[in-house]
Amino acid sequence: xxxxxxxxxxxxxxxxxxxxxxxxxxxxxxxxxxxxxxxxxxxxxxxxxxxxxxxxxxxxxxxxxxxxxxxxxxxxxxxxxxxxxxxxxxxxxxxxxxxxxxxxxxxxxxxxxxxxxxxx
Amino acid sequence: xxxxxxxxxxxxxxxxxxxxxxxxxxxxxxxxxxxxxxxxxxxxxxxxxxxxxxxxxxxxxxxxxxxxxxxxxxxxxxxxxxxxxxxxxxxxxxxxxxxxxxxxxxxxxx
Numbered sequence: 001x002x003x004x005x006x007x008x009x010x011x012x013x014x015x016x017x018x019x020x021x022x023x024x025x026x027x028x029x030x031x032x033x034x035x036x037x038x039x040x041x042x043x044x045x046x047x048x049x050x051x052x053x054x055x056x057x058x059x060x061x062x063x064x065x066x067x068x069x070x071x072x073x074x075x076x077x078x079x080x081x082x083x084x085x086x087x088x089x090x091x092x093x094x095x096x097x098x099x100x101x102x103x104x105x106x107x108x109x110x111x112x113x114x115x116x117x118x119x120x
Numbered sequence: 121x122x123x124x125x126x127x128x129x130x131x132x133x134x135x136x137x138x139x140x141x142x143x144x145x146x147x148x149x150x151x152x153x154x155x156x157x158x159x160x161x162x163x164x165x166x167x168x169x170x171x172x173x174x175x176x177x178x179x180x181x182x183x184x185x186x187x188x189x190x191x192x193x194x195x196x197x198x199x200x201x202x203x204x205x206x207x208x209x210x211x212x213x214x215x216x217x218x219x220x221x222x223x224x225x226x227x228x229x230x
Binding site: 062100104108 | 121123152154165168175209211212213221222224
């Protein structure tokens with residue numbers, strides 16, 4: 001059974017860069033039908049799609065975050081990563097990783113989420 | 121890309137049916153069938169309930185159904201149960217391998 005697990009710092013300072021990793025287990029990160037995505041949820045607010053990556057390394061981003069976001073994949077270690085730069089308090093959120101089934105554009109497996117607080 | 125529009129809240133009594141709308145534009149919901157719906161309970165990760173507008177993943181109750189008309193997608197829950205109380209989000213493909221979510225609808229079972 002596919003399992004995704006986020007990891008990274010819970011607290012980061014304003015203006016710094018956030019780095020999160022999502023480890024994929026119980027399945028292949030190189031499956032041709034899958035993208036691997038990041039979604040975030042500020043406290044008390046809705047979901048926001050951040051971006052996703054294909055096993056080939058091709059990445060796609062939310063236009064509103066594109067200038068600050070990099071999503072990458074390491075197939076040899078079965079994980080994918082998120083980097084978000086120039087952090088502000090508005091980036092405080094629960095960050096989820098998820099598998100996006102390519103044919104349907106639907107996220108069918110989610111990690112449990114990791115809380116990131118941006119504060120000095 | 122702008123967030124899809126959902127009502128902030130809906131409510132219904134056990135056994136009733138409710139429908140949650142998700143309004144987009146001719147550039148997203150109106151063009152693509154790739155609308156998905158997610159259920160999120162407090163403190164939990166979202167769970168996929170509907171994909172490709174009308175399809176249910178294995179294990180999701182057939183009380184959940186999806187539809188689309190023009191620029192609006194809808195999620196209908198029939199035979200409402202207390203366990204259905206949650207926040208529901210729609211999500212649409214918007215081209216160029218990008219997605220956009222709706223603002224979410226909190227369902228209260230009275």
